[in-house]
Amino acid sequence: MELTPLALVLIGLLLAAWTVGAAVVVLRASAKTKRTAALQKSLRRMQHLLDVAPAMPLLVRVDGRIEAPERLARWLGLEKMPGYLSELAAITDAGETRGLASRQLDALTEKIRITQKSATPFQLALNPPGSGRSLAFQGALADPQVSPGGAALVWVFDFTESDAELARLRAAANRAEADFAALVGLIEAAPMPMWFRASDMKLRLVNHAYVEAVGAQGAEQVVSGQAELLEPDDSGRSPADLARFALEKQEKNERIVTATIHGERRSLKVSDLPLGQEGVAGYAIDIEEQQQVERGFRAYREAQRAMLDQLSVGVAQFDGEERLVSANLPFARLFGLGAEAISERIAFERFLADARERGRTPEVRDFPEWRREHVAWFGLSEAQEEAWPLPGGTHLRIVGQPMPDGGLVFIAEDRTEQLALSATRDTLLRTRTATLDSLFEALAIFAPDGSVQLWNRSFAGTWGLTSEFLDTHPGAQELLDAIAENLVRPSEAKQIGAVVRAATLDRRGQGGRTELKDGRTLRFAGVPLPDGNGLLTVLDITDSQKAEQALRERASALEEADAVKARFLANMSYEFRTPLTTIGGYAEMLKSGAAGEELSGTAGEYVDAILAAVERLTEQVENVLDLSQSEAGLLPITKEEVDLLALLTEVVREREQAIIGAGLSLDLKGRRGREVMADRRQLARAVGNLLDNSIAATPAGGRILIEIPKPGEGDDWTAAIVLKDTGSGMSKADLDRAMEGLKKGGDGAIEKRSGLGLPLARQLVEAHGGTLVIESREGAGTTATIRLP
Incomplete structure (x- = not known):
């Protein structure tokens, strides 16, 4: 199909129109979308503002339906916002009240009903029992654009914090008023004159005591006439000038002045106390009686000090700051105090230090600690008493009496002569x-x-x-x-x-x-x-006669006993020593092979055991004989000059194998040339017996010390030997039994350990005219001391 130019133009125009229309539609839709978004954003902003606003809107329609944010439900103590006004008060199954109370809801409903009918705004404050908040309701008729048909718009405000603060302020104001009333009453009832001057130093307030002091009819007369209680001071400054000075310095001003009150001159302690820049408060305390007491006290104190100077006992007083206040003449003489010590009010610690330098304190090891103990007397509640023996033979009786004000009365009495006389008298009486x-x-x-x-x-x-x-x-x-x-x-x-x-x-x-x-x-x-x-x-005289007869009989008995003992000792010496010598001789012959055959190992051990037993028995026999002779006074003692160190060295070397075998260490301390007149053999036996006892009583790893001490001044002995061990020691009862030996028998354990060694050692030492002292404790070892004249 072929289109004409005109058709093409029309088609183009139609397409352009469609395009323009589509664009317009798109633009309008876009603008509407933007307005919708802006409106939604505005709504969200308003909703947020409502959420954070201090007031919540409550819309109540005529039929009782309500609209409000859920936030208001929390303010009312509800879980969610109900649909009707009557549902703002609710009771749970547990009997708890939610939302408003019934009477509160009735009051709010009545206010809203009146507003809906007459458009009269209202205000109402409620405390919902369900939330415990304080809420303020402000209602008015809603704008028709908000809700047509006569709805009421109620704004709800939460003033809980403001209400609590207001209650606190009311209570504080009530307390302040009560305190002010009490303070005014207290000031008015005060027995001392009190007044207040404004910033212009004019009297604005006086109490009843002030009125009586100036002889006025009332406070109004005092304020109107500006009757001053006080007189100008010596420099001519009036009481107002002194108060102004305190206000300018913002410092309390205290002074003691005299004034005429009720026709008498009285001493007053006056205080001006600035109250910011508002004025100055003042009060006056009558201290006339106190002044009189102080004057009387000063006179009494001077008389007392004069009396103390006449005593022979030294008395000093220290105040609560531990400083010297006064000291009488005997005290100053005893401790060498000068006038400057009292004028400077020296501290108690310095007094003790100076007294120590003058030799007026006892000699103590730790003087700082001793001084601290005496400084502590200030804090005690009871008197402390001590005796101070001073260098040179002076004796002081010291008494420290704490005072109620924290001070201390220090009393020193020289009791040197008294103690000497008392000691002489006691000595004579004793x-x-x-x-x-x-x-x-x-x-x-x-x-x-x-x-x-x-x-x-x-x-x-x-x-x-x-x-x-x-x-x-x-x-x-x-x-x-x-x-x-x-x-x-x-x-x-x-x-x-x-x-x-x-x-x-x-x-x-x-x-x-x-x-x-x-x-x-x-x-x-x-x-x-x-x-x-x-x-x-x-x-x-009967006892003397009987004693004389008893002595004669005892002398005869002793002579007979000595004769019997001498015969017994002679016989026992022969009867014991001869068989022992024979047994020992045959045993030595068997050991040497003189019998014709050499002994085997076991036989040799038997012979050695026989020789050891013979030697031990011979030693015991000699100990018994010597002990008996010593007790009878027949033990022969041949004295010669003996070097103690050499003698002790021989005794130790004889027992060297026994000491090493027992696993012991032995120390021998002494100087050569320490000689003494003694029987060398008998003294060696005494020391040897003591050393044998220590070796037997000291466990392996123990230590034995033998020492020759040097005599000190005043000692009544010429030479001494000290033997110490770290053995198991003995109790006092065991030691007594060991020292008695065969005299009292002892028990088996003691005799097995010490035998006749300890008793024989004591007899041998006493035969030399010396003494043997043994000290022992269980678990602490034993110490034996031999002292020779």
Whole structure:
């Protein structure tokens, strides 16, 4: 089909029209899309604004239907927003109230109903019990564009925080008003004058005490007349000028002035206290009585210090800051204090340090610690007392009395002469008492009136009396009646009374003899004393006679015992030593092969055991013989000059194999040339027995020390030997049994360990005129000390 040009033009125009129409449609659709997007964005912005807004809208239609954000449901304590106004109050199955209370809902419903009918806005504040918030409801008739048909638009505001703050402010205001009222009442009731000056230094407020002090009719009269309580000071400044000075400096100003109150001059302590820039508060305290007390106290203190200067006891006072306040003359003399010490108010620590430099404190090892202990006296509640022995023989009695104000009264009394006299008196009394008690005679001192004043320990027992009876200080007749009951012939009591009367009244001596019912014979005598008293001495001569007879009998028995012991020792020496010598000789011959055949190993061991047993038995026999001879005083001692170090070296070398075999270490300390007169053999046996005991008692790895100490000043011995070991030690009971040896038998364990070594060592040392002291503790070892004259 062939188109004409006109048709082509028409077709082109039609296509162009269609294109333009399509473009217009597209453009309109695009514009509508943009407006829709903008509207949606605006809606989202408005929704966000509503979500964060401090007020929530509540639209209530005429039929009761409501529209509101879900956020309002949370404000009301609901899980979600209901559809009707009547559903804003709900009660759960558990009985809990959600949303508004019934009365609250009724009030809100009534307000909304009135607004819908008359378009009258309203305001209502509610506290929903379901949420505990404080909500404000502001309602008005809704705009028709929002909701036509007479709906009500209610804006809900959450003012919970504002309400709490308002309640707090109300409470604070109420408290402030109450405090202010109480403060005003307190100021008005204060017994001291109080006032307030404004910034222009004019009186604005005074209390009742101020009014009475100035003699005015009332506070209004004082304020209107500006009646001043105080007078200008010496420089002419008025009380207002002084208050202005305190206001400018913003510092409290205190001073003591005098003023006339009720016709009397009184001392007042005045204080001006600036209250910011508002003015100055002032008050005046009457301290007249306090001033009088202080003046009286100062006078009393001066009198007391003058009196203290007259005492012989040193007294010093330190204040709460531990500084010297006062010291009397004796104290200053005792510790060498000058006037500058009191004027400078030296500290207590410095006082002790200076006293130490002058030698007025005891010698102590740690002076700083000693000083701290005495400084602590300030904090104690009870008095402390000490005795200070000073270099040079001075003795001080120190008393530290803490004071209520934190100070300390330090008292020092020189008791040197008193202690010397007391010591002399005590010595004399002890000497007299000891002398009387140590006498064989029974003594009693009678006063001129016949009463017993003093007696020694044996007087009561001699006459068969009780100590309780003598403690009553009986008279002469009462004493004689008690004595007569114990006499064979009671009439002889008169003879005793005559002797006492002759000594006390007649001042002459007499004597006599009497017999007691228990068979004793007493000799008594009366002696007049220089002080007017009489001394009655009594001697029991029966005991002396019996003792004399007993001594004769004992001497005879001892002589017979010595003879028997001598015969026994001679016989035992022969009976024991001869067989032992024979057994030892044959054993040595067997060991040497003199019998014709050489012994086998086992036989040799048997022979060695026999020789060892013979040697041990021979030693024990000699120990027994020597011990018996020593106890009988027959042990021969031949003294010569002996070098102790050489002697101890020989003793140790003889036991060298035993020490090494026991796994012990031994130290020998001493200097050569230390000589002593002794029997070399017997002294070596004594030391050897002690060393054998230490070797037996010390376990492997232990240590034995032998030392020759040097005599010190005042020692009563010429030479000494000390032997120490680290063995198991012995208890006191075991040591006593070991030292007794065969005397008391001992138990098996002790005899097996020590045998006769310890008793024999003691006898050998005592035979030299020396002493043996053994000290031992279980688990701590043993120490033996030999001292030779």
